[in-house]
Amino acid sequence: xxxxxxxxxxxxxxxxxxxxxxxATIALAPPATGQSQPPWNLIPQPANVKPGxxxxxxxxxxxxxxxxxxxSRLDRAADRFLIQLHRQTxxxxxxxxxxxxxxxxxxxxxxxxxxIQELGEDESYSLEVTATGAKLNAANPTGVLRGLQTFxxxxxxxxxxxxAPAVTIQDQPRFAWRGxxxxxxxxxxxxxxxxxxxxxxxxxxxxxxxxxxxxxQGFRVESRKFPKxxxxxxxxxxxxxxEIRELVAYARDRGIRVxxxxxxxxxSTAWFVGYPELASGSGPYSIERKWGIFDPAMDPTNxxxxxxxxxxxxxxxxxxxxxxxxxxxxxVNGKEWDANPKIQEFKKSHNLKTNEELQVYFSQGLxxxxxKHGKSVVGWDEVFIPGAPKDIVIQxxxxxxxxxxxxxxxxxxxxxxxxxxxxxxxxxxxxAVDPMGGPAANLTDDQKKLILGGESCMWSEYVNAENxxxxxxxxxxxxxxxxxxxxxxxxxxxMYARLDAIGARLEWLGLTHRTYYHKMLQRIAxxxxxxxxxALRTLANVVEPVKDYSREKTAAAEPTSQTPLNRVVDAVPLxxxxxxxxxxxxxxxxxxxxRDSAAANQLRRQFTLWTQNDATFVSLAQKSxxxxxxxxxxxxxxxxxxxxxxxxxxxxxxxxxxxxxLTQLNAVLAEAGKPKTxxxxxxxxxxxxxxDAASQSxxxxxxxx
Numbered sequence: 029x030x031x032x033x034x035x036x037x038x039x040x041x042x043x044x045x046x047x048x049x050x051x052a053t054i055a056l057a058p059p060a061t062g063q064s065q066p067p068w069n070l071i072p073q074p075a076n077v078k079p080g081x082x083x084x085x086x087x088x089x090x091x092x093x094x095x096x097x098x099x100s101r102l103d104r105a106a107d108r109f110l111i112q113l114h115r116q117t118x119x120x121x122x123x124x125x126x127x128x129x130x131x132x133x134x135x136x137x138x139x140x141x142x143x144i145q146e147l148g149e150d151e152s153y154s155l156e157v158t159a160t161g162a163k164l165n166a167a168n169p170t171g172v173l174r175g176l177q178t179f180x181x182x183x184x185x186x187x188x189x190x191x192a193p194a195v196t197i198q199d200q201p202r203f204a205w206r207g208x209x210x211x212x213x214x215x216x217x218x219x220x221x222x223x224x225x226x227x228x229x230x231x232x233x234x235x236x237x238x239x240x241x242x243x244x245q246g247f248r249v250e251s252r253k254f255p256k257x258x259x260x261x262x263x264x265x266x267x268x269x270x271e272i273r274e275l276v277a278y279a280r281d282r283g284i285r286v287x288x289x290x291x292x293x294x295x296s297t298a299w300f301v302g303y304p305e306l307a308s309g310s311g312p313y314s315i316e317r318k319w320g321i322f323d324p325a326m327d328p329t330n331x332x333x334x335x336x337x338x339x340x341x342x343x344x345x346x347x348x349x350x351x352x353x354x355x356x357x358x359x360v361n362g363k364e365w366d367a368n369p370k371i372q373e374f375k376k377s378h379n380l381k382t383n384e385e386l387q388v389y390f391s392q393g394l395x396x397x398x399x400k401h402g403k404s405v406v407g408w409d410e411v412f413i414p415g416a417p418k419d420i421v422i423q424x425x426x427x428x429x430x431x432x433x434x435x436x437x438x439x440x441x442x443x444x445x446x447x448x449x450x451x452x453x454x455x456x457x458x459x460a461v462d463p464m465g466g467p468a469a470n471l472t473d474d475q476k477k478l479i480l481g482g483e484s485c486m487w488s489e490y491v492n493a494e495n496x497x498x499x500x501x502x503x504x505x506x507x508x509x510x511x512x513x514x515x516x517x518x519x520x521x522x523m524y525a526r527l528d529a530i531g532a533r534l535e536w537l538g539l540t541h542r543t544y545y546h547k548m549l550q551r552i553a554x555x556x557x558x559x560x561x562x563a564l565r566t567l568a569n570v571v572e573p574v575k576d577y578s579r580e581k582t583a584a585a586e587p588t589s590q591t592p593l594n595r596v597v598d599a600v601p602l603x604x605x606x607x608x609x610x611x612x613x614x615x616x617x618x619x620x621x622x623r624d625s626a627a628a629n630q631l632r633r634q635f636t637l638w639t640q641n642d643a644t645f646v647s648l649a650q651k652s653x654x655x656x657x658x659x660x661x662x663x664x665x666x667x668x669x670x671x672x673x674x675x676x677x678x679x680x681x682x683x684x685x686x687x688x689x690l691t692q693l694n695a696v697l698a699e700a701g702k703p704k705t706x707x708x709x710x711x712x713x714x715x716x717x718x719x720d721a722a723s724q725s726x727x728x729x730x731x732x733x
Contacts, residue, residue, distance in 0.1 A: 068193060069529035070181050071505050072233055072512035080194030082159035084132070086183050087190070088119050093131035097139050102169050104281055106135075109176045115536040116183060117190045133162045133179065141168040144349045145285050147480065151235070152200035155179060157192050173283040174199070174233050181533065203463065203481030205421075205442050206511040207236030207287070208504060210496075211488040213243030213298070214319070214589060216265035221493045223278055227537040228501055230282035232508035232530065237279055238354065238483055240289045241267075244297035244316035244324070245589050249288075253343050254336070256302025261315060272347045287406060288348045291356025292337070293326035293390050300324055306333055308364035308371060317588040319489045319580060323363040328390035329374040338397050345401045352421060353398050358408035360387055388413045395420065412439065421480065428466035435471055435478040443482040447507050449499060450487045452575045452602040455506040455527060456520040458484075464515060481511050490579065492593050494544055498601055501541040502531035524608070541601075548599035552654040560648035564655060566641045567662050569606040571707045573597045579706050596658050597706045607710030610634065614714040618721055622679050622728030631718075632676055638669030657705050664700035668715045671696050675715070675722040685723040693719050 070077075090113070092106055106124045114121050125131040141149060153166040153175035164175040178199065182192040208229055210217060226237060241248045247261035250268045258266040267275075276286045299306055300313035307313065308327040316322055327333050345353060362383035365371050371386075380386050391413055395405050405411065405420040409430050412422045418438055424431040427445040434441045446461030463482050471479075484500075484507045491499050506523055535542055549568060553561045574582060579597070613634075617627040642662050649656040671693050678685055685693065697719065701712040721728050 068182055068184075068195075069526045070178065071523075071526045071530045072509035073514070073517050074178065074197045074199035075514065076198040078196040080158060080196060082194045083186065083191040084157050084159055084162055084194065085189055085191050086113070086117065086119075086132075088121065090119070090121055090133070091125035091131045092133045092135065093125040093128040095128050095134060095136045097137040097168075099140060099169065101281055102135075102137065102172060105169070105173055105176060109180065112180055112536060113183065116180065116533070117185075119190070131161075133164065135164045135172055135176075136166075137169055137172055138165075138167045141170050144351070145170065145235075145280060145283065146351065147285075148204045150200075151233075151283070152198075153178075155195070155197040155199070157182065157195050159194055162192065170235075170283040173230065177231055177233060180231075181530070201233065201235075201512045202514065203479075203511045205236055205481035205483070206234045206508060207238050207442070207481070207483035208234055208500070209238035209240055209289075209444070209483050209485040210500075211240040211243070211486060212248050213240060213246045213488070215488040215492045216246065216248065216262075217488065217491075217496060218493050219267065219271050219275060221496060222275060224538045224540075225497065225500060226275075226279050226282055226284055228497075228504070228534050228539050229284055229508075231534060231537060232505045233512050234504075234508050235283055236285050236287055236483065238287045238289060238485075240291070242290045242298065242356075243295050244322050246315065247298040249344070249347075251340065251343060253339050254303065257299060257340075260302035261298035263315065269347055276348065285350045285352075286348060287350050287352045287354055288344060289354035289356055289406075290340075290344065291358070292394060293328060293387065294321070294324075294358065294360035295356060296326055297322055297324045299326075303336070305330075306336060308368050317590055318586060319588075321359050321361055323361060325360050325362070325364050326390070327368075327371065328365075328386055328393070329371050334393050334397065337394060338400070341397050341401050341403075345403055351404055352406045353401075353403040354406040354423070355391075355394055355398065355411065356408060357387075357391055357411040358425070359410075362386075391416070406442075423483065425485075428463070428468050431463065431479060432467035432471055432475075435468070435475040438478070440478050440480050442480050444485050447482055447484040448487070449484050449503060449507075449602075450490070451577075452573050454603050454608070455503040455524065458503060459506045459510055459518070459520055459523055462510060462515060482507070489587070490573075490593060490598065494540075494548065495593060495598055497539045497541040498544055501534055501539055502527050503603060505530050505534075528605075545599060545601070548594070551594060552596060552599065552652060553648060554652045556648050556651065559644050560651075563641050563644035563662075564648055566637065567645060567658065567665055568596060568600050570604055570610070570665065570710050571596070571600055571658075571661060572604050572607065572710055573600065573602060574703050574706050574708055578703070582703060582706050595654055595705075600707070604710045610711050611714040614718055618717060618728070622721065628676060628680075631672065635669040635672035635676070638665050639673065640666075641669075642666035658707060661704050661707055661709060664704070664709055665711075667696050668700050668709070668712060672715050672718055675718040678722040679728045685719070690719070690723045 092109065094102055110121050128134045149170050150167045151170050151174050153164060153171040155175050155178055156163045164172065166172045166175055178197060179192065183190055210222065229237065246263065246265065247257045248266045249258060249272065250266055251257045279286050297313055297316045300311065301315055304311040304313055306326050308325050313324060365383055365386060375386055380389060387410065391411050395417060398405050399417060406423055408423050409426045412434050420439065422434040422439055422441040423444055424441055425444050428443065431441045431443050443463040447458055463479050464476065468479060484504050486500050505527055509517065549564055553564050573579060580587060613627060613630060617624055617631060645662040646659065649659045697712055697716050700709050
């Protein structure tokens with residue numbers, strides 16, 4: 029597992045900053061890919077799409093009506109649909125129509141869903157849009173919810189007004205388990221932030237919210253049986269039982285199951301602050317402020333531990349109606365067990381040779397408790413133990429090999445390896461990971477059925493309520509498509525084009541994955557001039573945080589849960605769109621043997637902007653310690669801008685670099701490529717390609733200015 033507003037007093041200054049930002053935007057606009065793009069920005073891609081003729085106007089008289097089964101959940105879905113359609117179009121829309129014959133969109137539902145949403149519930153739907161009306165049919169309300177989101181994605185502005193293209197769609201998901209895990213324990217995430225992320229999940233047809241509720245850094249649920257869990261183990265930041273019921277109901281309205289996780293026997297220091305008798309060590313214990321794997325673990329040899337857990341699980345299952353209950357079970361280092369003579373004696377008397385076998389003993393006891401309370405266990409790879417009940421679900425952080433091994437022995441599994449959003453990978457890299465890839469591709473048909481799907485994971489060491497949306501969206505939509513759409517849907521260029529569109533649509537739901545950025549940069553800039561703020565944004569647009577878990581290794585001081593998340597590394601997106609577009613532009617220029625004069629001019633404008641940006645940024649750095657921290661990266665950006673200009677000049681003059689010139693430029697690029705203040709300068713590899721091309725005679729034919 030894992031593991032103040034900027035003032036712009038003069039109109040002329042406003043124009044200045046806007047013009048500068050427009051230049052940067054134009055310079056980094058995505059080039060044409062040459063690949064055919066889908067006609068509409070649907071994500072996830074439906075299973076079957078047949079274009080029709082014409083389009084359905086969506087105007088102020090648009091109405092929706094329901095036939096067949098009706099219930100209050102469908103009424104609320106209709107209200108949300110119309111509110112969202114209003115946000116997208118600005119149209120003042122009437123309430124749902126009573127007469128289906130007069131409605132623009134007629135929704136037919138065959139029958140009710142089960143009272144408690146189940147794994148594998150039918151989510152299929154059919155949608156037919158013609159120039160005169162639309163029909164959405166589904167077996168149950170969950171399918172209706174999925175189809176309504178597709179219709180919303182079809183509505184676009186046109187020369188004659190808003191419209192939805194004529195189309196026939198037959199759609200259903202590839203996997204039954206399409207989840208998002210949010211860790212609210214390392215940094216607490218308020219309820220309203222979770223709700224808007226559930227709205228985002230509904231928009232991209234995800235159906236499981238995995239709520240990671242306990243950790244070394246906090247126990248986040250009110251327990252009335254054991255109140256010291258939340259009173260002493262949460263810093264006062266926890267969800268009341270009423271708030272939990274509220275969120276579960278909110279999720280059900282959107283066709284999303286809520287699976288709670290209480291991590292045991294490790295990752296549990298916060299439990300021991302109030303109840304040290306559960307622990308294997310002598311204590312005393314306090315809420316952990318740092319990150320990593322820690323020694324404290326529950327005592328698996330004490331019968332009172334199991335009595336406590338029996339009572340707690342019995343209380344918690346009443347809050348979470350879903351059939352599945354996540355027990356964690358990962359990353360126990362065993363140090364407290366090794367240091368406890370009583371536990372060592374227990375191991376000998378029970379013929380348990382290793383700590384792994386001791387954890388098996390604990391897991392077996394805990395699984396019996398969960399089963400007793402009518403739930404099935406979900407756990408990380410470590411709970412995959414001999415003799416475990418066949419209805420458990422293995423959540424694999426180790427990878428497809430582990431997932432396939434569980435399936436070969438008859439166990440259900442979901443994949444999270446490859447979907448850890450906090451690692452900062454590109455959407456394309458997540459998109460390339462498939463639960464049925466690698467070793468899973470060689471399973472029998474019956475074994476493949478045991479792979480239920482996957483979950484993206486947002487661990488919260490470096491996120492809070494301010495930036496968490498940006499760490500999840502829009503990249504999470506790419507994972508949602510991987511889990512819903514056909515395995516053959518793999519065109520990354522198409523995915524990115526549609527991801528840009530869905531990223532804008534998600535803003536209408538209240539997600540802040542774009543709006544947060546400007547606010548955080550304003551805080552960093554402080555009393556900056558418009559030109560200085562523009563210089564900060566130019567730099568921030570082309571950097572990303574370091575990847576995987578190297579942030580902790582490269583920190584100047586050990587980070588804790590109380591470290592402010594207010595630096596440039598906390599503000600910039602985990603994937604730089606500007607950096608990606610720049611790389612695509614360089615590839616386009618080189619693929620055309622450097623003859624594309626428009627691309628050459630676009631690159632030259634970008635390089636010129638970068639070389640000139642540093643002087644203004646230095647002025648800002650003298651005013652703001654947060655900006656001053658990244659002054660070396662600003663200097664590197666100017667240096668690679670200069671290297672890019674020299675490469676373009678060499679190509680234009682058909683004068684390859686000498687060995688000495690190439691050595692000098694490679695040294696510049698090597699320095700710029702080093703992580704600084706936990707940031708990566710993303711254009712460096714693309715500039716290196718350009719320099720390499722300029723050093724080889726005959727690689728490029730000069731583009732004429």
